[in-house]
Amino acid sequence: MTVLRIDHQCPQCGAPAALEETDRLFACPFCRVRSVLTARDCFRYVLPAKSPAGKQLIYAPYWRFKGFLLFSLPAGVEHTYVDVNQLGIDMQSLPPSLGLRAQAMKLRFAAPDMEGRFLPPSASFTQTFAAFQQRFGRGRGSGAIASAHLGDAIGLLYSPLYASSGRLVDAVVEQPIGAVPDGFETAAAAAGKPDGGVGFLPALCPACGWDLEGEREALVMGCGNCGSSWAPAAGALTRVDCDCLSGDEQGALYLPFWRTSCAVSGMQLETYADLVRAANLPKRVQPEFESRRFEFWSPAFRIKANVYLRLAQGLSLIQPQEPLRPGRPPGRHHPATLPADEAAKTLKVILSAMIRPAQRLAETLPAVDIRAQGHRLAYLPFREDRHDYIQPHTRIAINKNMLALSRSL
Ligand SMILES: [Zn+2]
Ligand SMILES: [Zn+2]
Numbered sequence: 221m222t223v224l225r226i227d228h229q230c231p232q233c234g235a236p237a238a239l240e241e242t243d244r245l246f247a248c249p250f251c252r253v254r255s256v257l258t259a260r261d262c263f264r265y266v267l268p269a270k271s272p273a274g275k276q277l278i279y280a281p282y283w284r285f286k287g288f289l290l291f292s293l294p295a296g297v298e299h300t301y302v303d304v305n306q307l308g309i310d311m312q313s314l315p316p317s318l319g320l321r322a323q324a325m326k327l328r329f330a331a332p333d334m335e336g337r338f339l340p341p342s343a344s345f346t347q348t349f350a351a352f353q354q355r356f357g358r359g360r361g362s363g364a365i366a367s368a369h370l371g372d373a374i375g376l377l378y379s380p381l382y383a384s385s386g387r388l389v390d391a392v393v394e395q396p397i398g399a400v401p402d403g404f405e406t407a408a409a410a411a412g413k414p415d416g417g418v419g420f421l422p423a424l425c426p427a428c429g430w431d432l433e434g435e436r437e438a439l440v441m442g443c444g445n446c447g448s449s450w451a452p453a454a455g456a457l458t459r460v461d462c463d464c465l466s467g468d469e470q471g472a473l474y475l476p477f478w479r480t481s482c483a484v485s486g487m488q489l490e491t492y493a494d495l496v497r498a499a500n501l502p503k504r505v506q507p508e509f510e511s512r513r514f515e516f517w518s519p520a521f522r523i524k525a526n527v528y529l530r531l532a533q534g535l536s537l538i539q540p541q542e543p544l545r546p547g548r549p550p551g552r553h554h555p556a557t558l559p560a561d562e563a564a565k566t567l568k569v570i571l572s573a574m575i576r577p578a579q580r581l582a583e584t585l586p587a588v589d590i591r592a593q594g595h596r597l598a599y600l601p602f603r604e605d606r607h608d609y610i611q612p613h614t615r616i617a618i619n620k621n622m623l624a625l626s627r628s629l
Contacts, residue, residue, distance in 0.1 A: 277336035308341030
């Protein structure tokens with residue numbers, strides 16, 4: 221899979237560095253200072269102009285999405301992997317997509333002090349994304365009862381243009397692409413600087429000042445001193461409530477899962493007893509099931525969509541009851557790389573995989589609304605087998621190669 225590469229300078233010492241778009245923790249090889257990358261909403265990248273000198277560059281916005289689209293159909297959940305981008309403004313004669321061009325070059329983070337003017341996107345990511353779903357959901361009919369995405373990368377790409385003698389020139393390759401379109405000059409004159417740049421926060425625990433630990437793509441970082449966990453959100457580090465199932469699993473690998481508590485309307489799903497009935501589980505409802513609150517469990521790491529669904533469905537049906545202790549995992553662990561709010565958007569699709577009999581889906585699911593109310597991160601130990609990691613309490617397994625591959629998704 222292709223990953224965007226970004227040329228960058230260490231915010232501390234100015235040394236050049238190459239980042240990948242999935243990087244969240246940057247450790248400068250020269251001054252050793254470590255920073256957490258943040259963006260207010262999404263990361264914005266600039267494609268380089270071939271010979272920018274003396275040109276009044278205008279940047280056109282393209283929304284980028286790379287990841288899985290999920291569709292709940294009456295016959296089951298289908299998914300497809302896409303790597304796409306699409307023009308985010310309504311302007312004829314600009315290329316509707318950049319194709320794979322951005323993958324072939326070194327990008328830079330868009331910054332307010334850059335030369336040139338940046339056309340603001342007129343279509344939001346959500347609007348553009350709905351178009352992606354339409355496009356790639358074809359062939360599945362209009363039968364999707366719910367849909368979601370698991371994004372490996374979501375961002376905004378800016379591609380440089382300039383006007384010369386009535387022609388619009390693609391400044392990346394220095395080639396004319398047609399006449400200057402109507403409204404271009406006006407839009408260009410009104411355009412300003414990119415709406416929010418990348419931020420670099422010191423990778424230090426906000427509670428005690430100790431170094432935060434994490435791998436380069438980790439979204440949740442831990443403090444080895446006070447045991448707290450933190451994730452970048454809206455330009456700051458916010459605390460993540462974190463628990464761990466620890467026992468006598470010597471040498472276990474800990475995998476992170478989101479436990480999301482929800483308000484569900486349109487169907488009864490508050491307790492474990494409700495789940496037993498909704499999923500038609502082959503067990504009798506015990507009185508204590510009525511007081512055990514239902515939570516969704518879902519992987520907090522990027523993984524192929526079919527594995528994601530299998531793990532989420534399996535753990536949500538089991539509702540693990542082993543006592544969790546607050547804190548970080550004691551041993552080696554896989555980094556949390558999937559944000560809680562993104563996981564929350566997949567809950568309806570996860571639910572669709574649990575409702576039985578499946579014939580009930582089409583009548584039940586459209587009216588269901590799931591609102592996430594809170595989340596905690598849970599690290600579960602997995603024992604290493606020859607081919608799999610196996611969770612001893614639940615017998616849930618994940619293929620070792622699949623987990624290794626997830627790092628390069
Ligand atoms: Zn440095
Ligand atoms: Zn701390």
